[in-house]
Amino acid sequence: MTRYPGKAARTIIAAAALTGLITVSSAAAEARNDLVIGMGIEPTGLDPTAAAPVAIGQVVWQNLFEGLVAITEAGEIVPQLATGWTISDDGLTYTFDLREGVTFQNGAAFNAETAKFSIDRIIADDSINPQKALYSAIESVEAPDDGTLVLHLSQPAYDLLYWLGFPAAVMVEPQSEPTNATDPVGTGPFAFSEWRKGNQVTLAAYPDYWGEKPALENITFRFIADPQAQAxxxxxxxxxxxxxFGAPELVSQFETKKDFAVVPGTTGMEVVAGMNNAEPPFDDRRVRQALMMMIDRQAIVDAANSGFGTPIGSHFSPSDAGYEDLTGVLPYDPEAAKALLAEAGYPDGFSFTMKVPNRAYAERAAEIIQAYFAQGGVTATIETSEFPATWIQDVFKDTNYDMTIIGHAEPLDISIYARHPYYFNYDNADFDATMAAIARATSENERLDGYRQAQDILAEDVPALFLYAWPKIGIWKAGLEGMWTNEPVPSNDVTEARWSD
Incomplete structure (x- = not known):
């Protein structure tokens, strides 16, 4: 099905050719109001509330579907289909004021009833929402009038506002819900136009969009799996x-070309070397701190990822609001590391096994870390583990490991260190209390202060060796503006993209 096709580009170019007043090249420059984006993975469907693959949100989140709130490129929570909200003193009631005059792309009105339908669908017993657990604190939903939505919570959960900005919590029009996977309908600035399976998805500007109209008329997402083919x-x-861009080693060819911009940024994925904190010697904080000081994080990024990635000192990404650079807490210092190991009772070092998933980034990092440990008298034997099946069973479920390396891709997932049980086997009452305080927050400043405290605790206690935030390597034609540099939420938000004059 094709809806709202953009015709302006064809019209301008045709007129120019007929009149002969401008050259073909200048006509193309003036007429450019479309954009073709390359993606490595084709989504399995186009409804982010019904399936988990990240690629779904990378096509439709913000472009076609919107939520009560949105997450900005800076990781901040801002109003979207809700113009504002209030939180009760006990943190158990959230009242949203909804935007007026909003329509879905099939002409249906957005109001409190459709918002209630969308939230009820997430928390229903038979919900297939991929992130249902994030919204488990919602006990009931009310729509007292067309412009008001009320959420009643079973326990305080201030991060709920953040999760409501996720692709999994976009607003859905009830009549379109059964077919959104193949013919999605949202409230965003672009509407679904066409999906050529195995090739591309096209979106077109929605003429009745409630907000600021996008500069572009047509967006095409083209699916190219192989990095060489992308280049x-x-x-x-x-x-x-x-x-x-999926191949850091191929980026250099574009850095010297004036026709392209190479824009490195960060994502919400933290690459860490997790340790089994319940087993010696990793149950001793001094040992964990020593191991952290034995490795040069920037050197790992340089050698394993062609220099793309941001060293981190805690389990928090630079793309998230509230981030602190804590790499200086336990910096690379081999001599201090050896002294701390001796103090912990290991003057001659020790031996252990790194159970590493067979993923290129993990295997590369493991080899580099192994060499650094050897310089400090610590012997690490690398054991390859098939991912996902074997690794998930041995490490994640059975915690049958000493150390591993893995990327944690879920946005804002620092709370995993307060999960009991979890594969780190980490137990810190102060950290647990800090996460509980974040849940009870009633303001954004209070929430972010809590996350800064949580980062500080982990940076000192090192339940995992914090390596780097996974890079977002953007490559696009010179003159393209408004693309995201960083990615706190996996997305290709092109609502502000435009071609410069």
Whole structure:
């Protein structure tokens, strides 16, 4: 099905050709109101409330579907279909004021009843929402009038506002719900136009959008799995932008070309070397601190990822609001590391096994870390583990491991260190209390202060060796503006994208 096709580009170019007043090249420059984006993975469907793959949100979140709130590129929570909200003193009642005059792309009105339908669908017993657990604190939903939505919680959960900005919590029009996976309908600035399976999805500007109209009329998401083919498509002009270029080692060819911009940023994925904190010697904080000081994080990024990635000192990404650079808490200092190991009772070092998933980034990092440990008298034997099946069973479920390396891709997932049980086997009452205080927060400043405290605790206690935040390597044609540099939420938000004059 095709809806709202953009025709302006064809019209302008045709007129220019007829009149002969401008050249073909300048006509193309003036007429450019479309964008072709390359993606490595094709989504399995187009409804982010019904399936988990990240690629779904990377096509439709913010572009086609919107939520009560949105998450900005800076990781901040801002109003969207809700213009504001109040939280009761006990943190158990959230009252949202809803935006007026909003329609879905099938013409149906957005109001409190449709918002209630969307939230009820997430928390229902038979819900298939991939992030249902994030919204488990919602006990009931009320729509007292068209412009008001009330959420009643079973326990304080201030992060609920953040989760309500996720792709999994976008607002859904009830009549379109059964077919959203193949023919999605949202309230966003772009409407679904066409899906050529195995090739591309096209969106077109929605003329009745409630907010500021986008500069572009047509967006095409083209699916190219192989990084070499992505690079070729960029060079040949088959795509205009690849917001997440998958091969750091191929980036250099674009850095010297004036026709391209290479824009490195960060994502919400933290790469860490997790340790089994319940087993010696990792049950001794001094040992964990010593291991942290034995490795040069920037050198790992340089060697394993061609320099792309941001060293981190805690389990928090630079793309998240409230981030602190804590790499200086336990910096690379081999001599101090050896002294701390001796103080912990290991003057001659010790031996252990790194159970590493067979993923390139993890295997590369493991080899580099192994070499650093050897310089400090610590022997690490690398054991490859098939991912996901074997690794998940041995490490994640059975905690049958000493150390591992893995990327935690869930946004804002620092709370995993307060889960009991969890594969780190980490237990810190102060950290647990801090996470509980964050849940009870009643303001954004209070919430972010809590996250700063949580980062500080982990940076000192090192339940895992914090390595780097996974990079977002954007490559696009020169003149393209408004693309995200960082990615707190996996997305290709092009609502502000435009071609410069």
């Amino acid at each position: 070729a498509a960029l060079n040949a002009g088959g795509v205009d932008a690849i917001p997440e």
